[in-house]
Every structure is written in C-alpha cells, then in structure tokens.
Amino acid sequence: MAIGVKVMKRPERQVSYVRATLKGMALTFKHMFEPRVTMQYPEQKSTPDWSLSQRWRGTHRMLTDEQGRSKCVACGLCPQICPANCIKLVPGEDEHGNRYPLIYEIDEFRCIFCGYCQEVCPEEAIHVGVHFENSEYSRGRFVYDLERLQSQTHAVSTLWDPSDPRGE
Numbered sequence: 001m002a003i004g005v006k007v008m009k010r011p012e013r014q015v016s017y018v019r020a021t022l023k024g025m026a027l028t029f030k031h032m033f034e035p036r037v038t039m040q041y042p043e044q045k046s047t048p049d050w051s052l053s054q055r056w057r058g059t060h061r062m063l064t065d066e067q068g069r070s071k072c073v074a075c076g077l078c079p080q081i082c083p084a085n086c087i088k089l090v091p092g093e094d095e096h097g098n099r100y101p102l103i104y105e106i107d108e109f110r111c112i113f114c115g116y117c118q119e120v121c122p123e124e125a126i127h128v129g130v131h132f133e134n135s136e137y138s139r140g141r142f143v144y145d146l147e148r149l150q151s152q153t154h155a156v157s158t159l160w161d162p163s164d165p166r167g168e
C-alpha cells in the first residue's frame with residue numbers, strides 16, 4: 001500500500017504564535033467548565049458514574065468452608081490449566097482419605113488474570129477478585145500462600161456470561 005507523505009512548508013516570513021497560544025488557552029479554559037472526569041484516588045475509589053466491573057479479574061481469593069478450612073480439594077486442575085504456570089500445589093490427604101492442599105501458592109506477579117483457575121475449579125474454591133491494589137516492595141511478596149489467599153476479603157469476580165457480554 002502506498003504511503004502518503006504530507007510535506008509541511010516552512011513559513012517564509014516571520015509569524016506570530018499569539019493566535020496559536022490563545023487557541024490553546026481557550027481550549028484549557030473550556031475544560032475548566034466541563035464535568036470533572038478525574039477522582040481523588042486513593043481517598044476516592046469510585047463515583048456514581050464509575051466503579052470496577054464485577055467482571056474485573058484481580059487478586060485471587062481462596063474461599064473457605066464453615067470450619068474455616070480451604071474449600072480446595074487439591075484436585076490439581078487449576079495448576080494444570082494455568083497458562084502462566086504460576087500456581088504451586090502440593091496435595092495432601094487426611095486419615096479419612098480427604099485431599100487438601102499442603103502447599104497452595106499463586107504468584108500474582110506472573111499471573112495473567114485469565115480466570116481459568118476459577119472457571120475450572122470443581123469446588124468453586126479459587127476465585128479471581130474485584131481488586132487491584134496489590135503493589136509490593138519485593139517480588140517475593142507477590143507469591144500469595146494459602147493463608148494469605150484465604151484472608152482476602154474483597155468481592156469475587158463473576159465469570160463471563162455470553163448473554164451479558166458487557167457485564168451489566
């Protein structure tokens with residue numbers, strides 16, 4: 001495909017930039033009287049017009065049962081399906097033959113928040129969450145162990161629904 005090149009001619013005589021400056025200032029002043037689209041983060045995290053979608057996929061949560069134990073049965077599906085290979089699972093088994101995770105870790109730094117782990121989990125134990133404020137000072141702090149995943153309290157994400165593709 002041919003590429004069109006627009007050649008700009010340099011002005012042959014001295015020109016004034018006053019007109020261009022006034023135009024720029026007029027544009028700035030115009031915005032001063034328009035509705036504000038920014039918010040005072042982090043004091044303000046949402047407005048009536050803007051909030052995180054329920055489908056936002058952020059920091060994980062591990063849900064627990066009534067006894068406070070992780071709902072995970074260490075089936076191994078989520079580490080198997082994880083495209084970023086960021087879930088570490090070491091399964092254990094109690095005296096009744098019930099499986100549970102001895103070690104369950106997610107590296108939130110490597111995670112691409114695809115949500116596959118949530119979709120594949122047969123126990124609805126692991127979820128991506130409606131949360132994004134997980135900055136840290138060291139790389140190691142991004143590895144969330146089971147206890148930390150269980151202590152998260154933010155809302156869990158809803159999965160993609162083809163009948164409601166925009167999550168409304």
Ligand code: SF4
Pocket residue numbers: 078081082083084085086087106110111112113114115116117118128
């Ligand atoms: S959201 Fe995707 S990348 Fe992140 S842990 Fe789950 S399966 Fe892996």
Ligand code: SF4
Pocket residue numbers: 071072073074075076077078079089117120121122123124125126
């Ligand atoms: S898919 Fe669910 S039950 Fe299976 S290992 Fe992952 S979190 Fe545990």
